[in-house]
Structure formats: C-alpha cells, structure tokens
Amino acid sequence: MEGYSTKVMEHFRNPRNVGKIENPDGVGHVGNPVCGDIMELYIKVKDDIITDAKFKTFGCGAAIATSSMVTELVKGKSINEALTISNKAVTEALGGLPSIKMHCSVLAEEALKSAIDDYFKNHRSRE
C-alpha cells in the first residue's frame, strides 16, 4: 500500500475528539463490520452551531484519521456550513489519502451527514 501522509499519521497517533457525548443533539452511525469500518459521530448543537463533536471508530488508520479530522473541521461551524463538508475536504485537510483508502473519507462525510440528519430529526424538520 502507499504510505499515509504525515498529517494522517499525526491524526492517527493523536486522534482528536475521541469518545461519546452524553445527551448528544445528533448521532451518526455508519459502516458495518463486513467492510471493516464502523464510525459513530456525536454532535452537540447550540443556536445552529456545532459546539462539540466526538467519535468512536472501529477501522483502519485512515478511518480513525478521517474521523478525527471531520470532528475537527465541524466544530464551530453552523449546520449549513457543516453540510458542505465533503469527503474531498476531509481528504485534503489530511494531505491526501492512499487511493484504496478514499472510502474512509466518504464514510466520514456520511457519518457527519447522518449525525446532522439525526439532529434534524430530533430538533426540527428540515425545510
């Protein structure tokens, strides 16, 4: 396999925002054991702003690094801004990913979307 970038390894070694949020405003669950990656992403929202984000991930180095990165990217953003965070943005923020690991960034995006969906479901109806 191609090696991971410095940034990926840095996030892998010291992942940010690991854990759960008690009483989260939204939770995203994506992936499954068959493909080998499972992400759980928790968000806390206040006044339309994501004030906190945490994750738990079962997965490879890229899965952990993208989880870490997406929580970092999302914190402090409004829900609408957060919705524009694509897998590409996550990948770029990590200085790239090996091509066979691109699906992890997709998973991270999906985890975020899924958490926001959950937030919508819990707190308001989407217009």
Place this chain on the structure above:
Amino acid sequence: MEGYSTKVMEHFRNPRNVGKIENPDGVGHVGNPVCGDIMELYIKVKDDIITDAKFKTFGCGAAIATSSMVTELVKGKSINEALTISNKAVTEALGGLPSIKMHCSVLAEEALKSAIDDYFKNHRSRE
C-alpha cells in the same frame, strides 16, 4: 549448454590426425551444411588392417573431437574390429558428451562406416 569434458576439450584443442590421405583406400563423407556438421574421413588399409586414418571436419567442438577420437580408435584395427566401433564407444572414449551433442558421435560412427564402405567398394566385395 553443459560443458565439454576435459577429454573432449583436449581432443578439440589438439585434434589428432587432421588432414587428408593422398590416395586413400576409403573415404567417408557425411553430414551437410544444413545441420552444421560435415565430416570427411580417410583411411589407409593394408592386409585388412587400418594403418592410417585422417579427417577433415566442419563442425562444432564435439564434431572435431569425435572426428579426432574416431581416427585414433580405428588406427591399427582390423576392418572387422573397426566396424564394431559404435558412437557409444566414441562417446565413452571422450568421457561423455553433452546430450545435445550426441549426434556428433553418431556422425563420427557414420563417417567411419562410410569410409569402410568406400574401401569395400574399391577393393573387394563384402561377403
């Protein structure tokens, strides 16, 4: 290719009995340019004994060595004895030949037979 034996190389380096015999009692011509080996074998016969033998050969190392060896083997032998010299005898006397070179020993045997045939034709009819 497997290498040649010491004996083959010795005969190749210092071939015995190179040349023609003037007024030979028998001459054998075998081989052709297509297969890359041509042998000419000359014998001198006195009282049914091969008193001299010489050769000229166009061919590989084995062709030259087997030519040399067959002339050595045949000298001093009676015609009947000479007729029993097989390609195997030539090969053995040379300490073996690479398998892809066995045809050279066959050629040497044939050259001898052909020279003896020629001698019969010239000097007496075979019984």
Place this chain on the structure above:
Amino acid sequence: MEKTCYKQNRRIYLDYAATTPCDLQVVEAMQPYFSKIFGNPSTLYSFGQEARRAMREARGKIAEFLGASPEEIIFTSGGTESNNTALKGVAYAGRNKGNHIITSSIEHHSVSESCKFLEKEGFKVTYLTVDEYGLVNPQDVKEAITDKTILISIMHANNEIGAIQPIKDIASIAREKEIYFHTDSVQTFAHIPVNVNDLGVDLLSMSAHKLYGPKGIGALYIKKGVKITPFMQGGDQEKRKRASTENIAGIAGFAKAVELAKEKMGNEEKKLTFLRDKLIKGILEKVEHSRLNGHPAQRLPGNVNVSIEYIEGESMVLNLDMKGIACSTGSACTSSSLEPSHVLLAIGLPHELAHSSLRFTIGRFTKEEDIDYVLEVLPEVVKKLRSMSPLYGEKEK
C-alpha cells in the same frame, strides 16, 4: 509516515512470513556473481561455464535437501512464478486428458488467481473448504476427484494461519488415481522437514526470500516425467522449462540459504515453537476477548495469528509499528478490495473477527525479549484502540 514515528530504539521484526532479511552469509555468497562470475550460463566460453558450474552446484544443494535430483529443479523468480508455472504448466500440458483441478479455498493468491485464470480458459476448479482450524480433509479431496481431474494443488502450510496440511495423505490419494499433485511449500521449505519422496508430491514450489535468501528467486520441483507447458517462454534455459537469463547471484544466494537451513533447521524449529507458544499463551492471557486462529499444534513453528475483538487489524499494526514492532493483519487494509483475508473467512470467522486479526511471525533473529516486549506493548495498544471503538463500548453497555 514521517520519520519521527520510528524514534523508538527498538525495532522488532515479526513478519518473517512476509519476507525475511537475507542472512549475512547469503549476501556474502552472492557477491562474486555480480561482477566477477557474471557470464551467461548458456554460453560456451569460460565466463559462462564458470557461472554454469556455480549454478549446477546450487541446484545440487537444493535438490539434495529436498530429496530430489538436480534435473528436477528449475529456478524461477519466486513463489508466485513457481505456482503459476505449476498450475498453468500442468493444466495446459494435460488439457487433452481432462480439465478439472482441485485446490483449497485457503491457497495463496498465486495459486487461486492462476486457477481463476484457468477457469476463464475452460478449466473447472473445485475449491475445497477447510475446517475451523484451516485444515483440508483428505476425504474431501478423494470425493472431489472426477475422471477429468488432472491436478490437485494443496499448499503445505498456510501463510496466514500457519496450518500444516496432511500433504502425505492427499498426495497418496492423488498418486493412487494417477493425478499430478502440487504443493506450495513456500512457507515450509527450509522451516520444517520437506522431502519430496516422503511427501509423495509431483511438483513443489519454493521461494528464497522466505528462508533468509534474496527476493526475486525461487524454484519449482518437477518430478521426472511430469509434463508441463512452459510458463515463462523464450530461450532454452532450464531444459526448456523456464526461459530467461539465469539469475546466478540469486541462485547462489538461495543455495547458501538452503545450506544454512540444513544446518540450523532442527534447532530453529524448536526455538521458534517455544517463542510461538509463549507469545500465543501471553496474548490469550493478557488480552481479553482474544482468540487464536488456526490449529494449536499442527502449525508452523513461527506463526501466531490471533483475532482481538472490537478493534481493527490495520490500526493495531500501525500502533505496534509506532512502538517499533512490525507485524501484519488479515484485515482488508492493504488490499484493494474491502474483503478481509479469504483464509480467515474460510475458517469460519465472522467479518469483524477477520478484520480484527493480527499475525506475528517469528524467525531466525527473534529473541525471547522481543516476545516479552510485544506482550508488554500489545495490551496497551489494545486498550487505546478499544477506547475508541464503538463496538467495545456497546459491549460494555
């Protein structure tokens, strides 16, 4: 990965099944053949004949160690080529007799991909299942045989879980039915006793870089009389069974590695078995929710394969690497598919356990303290990763 992550002092290599470092004596044995005795062995002149002589000697050594005769050994570029040659070579040459091949579901990809290729070419392949330990049942082989079967190929020992197959029994079934039998011996040759007569095989694959020899050189034993269509086609080298200018340096290194193995194998087997069992026992004791994959006893001396529940293999490998430990996983991380190891699935592991696997393979240069260090470090790594795992969390709930 950047430099800093190797700043630890220890570097412990525990992936000997992937490849081994060359023994220094092997490196030395190769040196004359690069620039001094460099001739093309097919040539007539002295430069070539010297190389040829070295090759003959090397072939003789390897043949002797196998219980074969030198003419029965051809050199290849490695285990992959040996397997491609055996499978495709026998298939094409035997096509007039039949088109059925029997193999197992846990073969190395160089066997299974060759089989898949042959399926596209009109051959039928039976992939035998294995039991929970990764063992092929000889009875299954017997039952799979049809009157079209021309080849049976079952690996001697599996590279992932180390399961050693009952090759003798399978070979004798093949012999009875006059079907060619091939075994991939890449993981066993020079590690445990391998004698072609004892085993009763017709073809056997080897690779030098698994036994402290160089990469890029291997061999295939082809029993006298076995017909194969050459795989690597071209010149007349290797009795027309394998074309290409011979890699004499590689061949000399391979032979040296075999010579060393001959000397060391008995003791090494004991030492590796001891370390292996210590590591297995230690992991199962120290790491909750871990399990051994493969057979506890019918197993390669150096092979440890475990699944550590709730965490994923690659992230364990990377964390262990950060601590200076090199090992591997059967998780899908390094392959282009998302499927984890076909071997782990074949022994019945659910996907999550297959993704949670870790393989340590112990070798000549492993010390007992290396094993101790792994046993010290691994639990920490597991703890760290489990704290991140949504699966572990769930379990606790």
Place this chain on the structure above:
Amino acid sequence: MEKTCYKQNRRIYLDYAATTPCDLQVVEAMQPYFSKIFGNPSTLYSFGQEARRAMREARGKIAEFLGASPEEIIFTSGGTESNNTALKGVAYAGRNKGNHIITSSIEHHSVSESCKFLEKEGFKVTYLTVDEYGLVNPQDVKEAITDKTILISIMHANNEIGAIQPIKDIASIAREKEIYFHTDSVQTFAHIPVNVNDLGVDLLSMSAHKLYGPKGIGALYIKKGVKITPFMQGGDQEKRKRASTENIAGIAGFAKAVELAKEKMGNEEKKLTFLRDKLIKGILEKVEHSRLNGHPAQRLPGNVNVSIEYIEGESMVLNLDMKGIACSTGSACTSSSLEPSHVLLAIGLPHELAHSSLRFTIGRFTKEEDIDYVLEVLPEVVKKLRSMSPLYGEKEK
C-alpha cells in the same frame, strides 16, 4: 572445460549482448536492500515503507529516463517476462476485439515463443519477413493489418545482428489504426536514446542485466490506458499488474544502472561505435571470405556480427575462448535444435554461413587494445580451423 585452458593472462569479454557484468556502483547500490531495508514493500510498518520508498524512487528514475510516468512502469524478472507479459497480456485482454498479432521473423524467442503459444490458443500471428539487413519494412506492417489486429510487436534492435528497426514509423502506423504497439527494447534501452513518446510505443520491454544491472530484474512500460491481463498472477503488487514480492535489491540495482547510463550513454555510444567499426573493418580486411551480417550503419553501437566462411561458429568460439576471448555464435551449437539462428536465416544467409557466424558485442569495459588483440588472434584461429575444414579444402581445389 578444465582449468588449464584459462591459463592465458588475458580475459576479454565481448559478449555484452548476452549479459553484462554489474557495474560496481550498481553492486554497491544494492547492498542495503538485502539485510537492512529488506521489508516487504506491500506492508504497512516502517520496514516495509522504507522499502516502498526505495522502490518509488527507483521507479521514478527509470520512468523519467524513458519519458514515462512512474505508474506506467512495472517491474518484472527480466526481458523474457516483460515480453511474455506484453504479448500474452495484451492478447488475452484484447481477445474480444480481435485475435490477430503482427510480429517479425527476427524477434527474440521470448516474443516468438509467446506468439507460438498464443497461436495454439486461437490467435493468428503474422511473422513479417525482413530484408537482407534484418530490417522490417513499415509498409509490410501496414499491409498485414486486418480488422482483427490487436497487437503489433517489433523489437527495437535485434540482439544478434544489431539491426535497429524503424520503430517510429511502425508505431505511427499502429497508432493510426488504434492498434497497441509493443517493442522489445532489451538491447537498446540505456544504450541508445529510448523515449516512449518519441518512439510512440504503448508497451516497451527492458532487462537490467543488459545495461550493467543485475540479472533477474526487468521492467515493462505499459502506457496509461493500455489494458493487459496480468501474466504473473497472485497478490496485489505493482497495481495488480504483476504479482510476487518485489525484488527490491534488484530494483535498486536496476535504477542505479539506469542512473549511470543516463550519465554515460552519449560518450559510450560514440566509443562503442568507434570500436565496433574498427573491429568490423579489421575482420573484413584480415580474414578472407568473411562478411558482415546486419546493416552497416543502422546498427547497435556495440554489435559486430560476421560470417567466416568454411568454418563453424562454435569451434571458433571455443578456440577464441582458449585465447581468452569470449564471444558468441548464431550456430546451432548451444541450442537443442540443429537449426542455426533464425535471425541469420531470416536475412537470407544460407545454412553454412549461418553456422559460420560470430558475434562480438562491445561494452563499457572494452578497451581499444582488446579489439587489437582480437584482430591479432582471430586470423590464426580461422587459419587453424580452415586447415581442418573439408569445405575450405574443396574450395582450393
């Protein structure tokens, strides 16, 4: 051959087209990769990633020298494998488009045997004739194309007679018709300028041991977008185009050899051409009834191929070896058939002249005095052998 026959002081190697000694800098460049940076490049941990980095660097160097991008280069075990991969790889992958291949009658056996194999598998192959100099006529290529043609393979320069083919012209015909074009560049790469864009080829074969690199390593350029079915099947190495654990030491040596070639090629070409022409001129002047085979100018810098009438090639080679000179012949002596070189027959030589051929190939370590020595020794050898030749005798009569 026994020891005594090498007792002369001089040992002059003039068979660089068969194989070259490794440059000492190449040997040095390989050393770290045997026991230190020995990891399997497919692995994740540092041992493997270091090896991977070395491989990436090597691939980059070779790609750059060719005018290719790194992803377009796969490493193989040599020229033979590169040719097998190109021919069989394109044929199998393109089978749904057509089944016709065009090649020449003077290709290396690794191309022609691959073609013969493919013929048995249902492909049709056109073997183009060459002119008296060994050159393929591009017009013939054009005329041979059918709507079933999926591949054209013409070697860049012939290994026996050194004839350099009009590859650019042929490639542009292929491109126009959208047919893949492969060239066997084993004899030209790193000897004369080879740039895949200039040449306009889709696939190009290389072998390190022809350019002062190690034996057992080669490469294949596969232009982006060209589809091949892998030849060596197994693991996921080389972007799934070539399985087997990568021979990193070999790859590093290959790259070093290319680096050296880059530096030296221009001057070397001039030097070799000078020595070549001196040797040709000398032989034709000093040896009666001799003739040059191949084209006088459109010829590899180091290649001299002559026929010396009335005497046979192998016996010349052996006699020259006794004088310390290593060269080769297109006579049948070293092959298992009795047919002499297919190349010499293809340029129209009668059998006896083909059997009378001698090839000297000059290289990096050849000195002018070596050429002088050959010119001194060869006439004696010829005289000795002619005195034994029944053909020469006849002629005098």
